[in-house]
Amino acid sequence: MSKFNNKWLRAVIPALLIHCSIGTVYCWSLFKGDIASYMGNTVGEVEWAFSLAIFVLGMSAAFGGKFVEKDIHKSSLLAALFFVVGMAGTGFFIYQKSLIGVYISYGIIMGIGLGIGYLTPVKTLMLWFEKQKGLATGLAVAGFGLAKVIASPLMEALLGERNSDGILVNPTNIYTMFYILAGLYLVMMFIGHLLLKKPDGYEEESIQSTRFSYRKVLKNKTFIGIWLMFYINITCGLALISQEKGMLVYIGFGAIGLVSSLTAVFNAGGRIAFSSWGDRLKDRNSIYKVIFISSIITILLTIMFNGINPTISAFLVITLLCIVNAGYGGGFSSLPPLLSDRFGIDSISTVHGLALSAWAFAGLSGNQLSAFVLEKTQSYDILLFVIMALFAIATLISIFVVKPEKVFFDSKEQLNRKEEVVAN
Incomplete structure (x- = not known):
């Protein structure tokens, strides 16, 4: 080479x-x-x-x-x-x-x-x-x-x-x-x-030669589950990230620029750490369980102990922002390999593209969710409860809907695998 x-x-x-x-x-x-x-x-x-x-x-x-x-x-x-x-x-x-x-x-x-x-x-x-x-x-x-x-x-x-x-x-x-x-x-x-170049020896399979069907993907229970938990993770992330400055001002913390840089580093670091961790797990979907549950625990701790004193409040809020940012980034980087594990790599760009439509709708709903809740309640605690509830729903979807089995959509590669399974 x-x-x-x-x-x-x-x-x-x-x-x-x-x-x-x-x-x-x-x-x-x-x-x-x-x-x-x-x-x-x-x-x-x-x-x-x-x-x-x-x-x-x-x-x-x-x-x-x-x-x-x-x-x-x-x-x-x-x-x-x-x-x-x-x-x-x-x-x-x-x-x-x-x-x-x-x-x-x-x-x-x-x-x-x-x-x-x-x-x-x-x-x-x-x-x-x-x-x-x-x-x-x-x-x-x-x-x-x-x-x-x-x-x-x-x-x-x-x-x-x-x-x-x-x-x-x-x-x-x-x-x-x-x-x-x-x-x-x-x-x-x-x-x-x-x-940009694919590895030598890789033959791109013609999209027309696969029996790929948008309808089959969009109706598939596993894909729907992945789409929903990805959508919820982005919505919750944007709802909290968009209020980053307001939350810090509310607790009287002044170094907003420093925290913004710190959360950006966690956002980028989470993209590498979570997806790399997934390479070592039997089921990559477990990464999403970790992201959702860690966010829920951090939100609970923030609600329970916030207000004890300014130092603890600042520590809890900054920790929460870092954890959610890391999970927000990790959700993006873990998506393509998870889809590849479930649907194969033949049409991964197409399936990944369909899943990214969740980003489109979350981009419209995330900021608006936090703005709506704060307008109606003037309470960051209520906003955190709402976000925690959404993370809980995403956890249930990850556990009960996104099963570990592969899904076949009849590409050449997948048909060959089916034949091997039948033969054995």
Whole structure:
């Protein structure tokens, strides 16, 4: 094997380049207020661009799986073009002060690049790391989580100084930042596109030669269970993560920036740790039980002992945010290998894409859930009870619905396995 044709150069590095680029979508909170201020809109109006981007991400992944399955080189190039055009277009429409333009460029065009780009490296990684699928997907998806840590200082530098009210001294920096980032991410994603390659000797099975059926997948009990627990994990994660700053302010903890960086590290670390742990377990679904139960226990401890004194309250809340962030990230990285274990690797990009539609709907419901509960109750304890109840439901789904048996959808590989089972 050539020293330039190995799993690190042909799978891990391109996956990180692609995911570290598209993961900057989570930096939205850094500049949404600046966009609203420059354009003369409310933050609430501008916020829909982010919600739309996450929704389109999930739906483009759901419907783009077959395209990714056929040709990762076309899909990686298409992802780069959509993401970069969407980012540059966002800068242009901010300059034009067109809210609809921002919705289209950031929400739809960039959202398509996000969905296709997120899917593209996954199957390639699992093919290179056949016995360590969790580690492989964890490394790549960690790039998506680390993107915020890496890009945030760069974005702050590009935005420039602020006055005492937090307003940009030079407001035009808000759209020029998007132009500069578009150029940077074009280079990163194009290099990733050029490097990405499946292992030598692997023959891509034609999607038409498999008897893959969307209907069979969507009606399958195991897939429905995985979809639901994945949806709940994202919804709960977003509901809590979106209130991170508010909870810290409520308990009087001032080092919000430090905690934000800490939780981002746990988010990225959880993506590697949980999925790698899954490689050593008999049933990878056990990882989700660990994620849900650890979140429930941490929430219970926070509710029971919060308020004893400021130090304990701060420790409990920060611990809770770190645990939920780790589980949130781990839920993403553990999904592709779990689906591969249940449905085989033949059509994993398609099945994974369908499962990511849960992300689309959770992106619309997570933030809104916490906002609704707090508006009605003005109580973080009630919000934590609601989130804990949802985690409990997800635990029951993981135990009673997502069974350990493989599911066959009649691909060539799976038909051969069936014949072996019958013969034995």
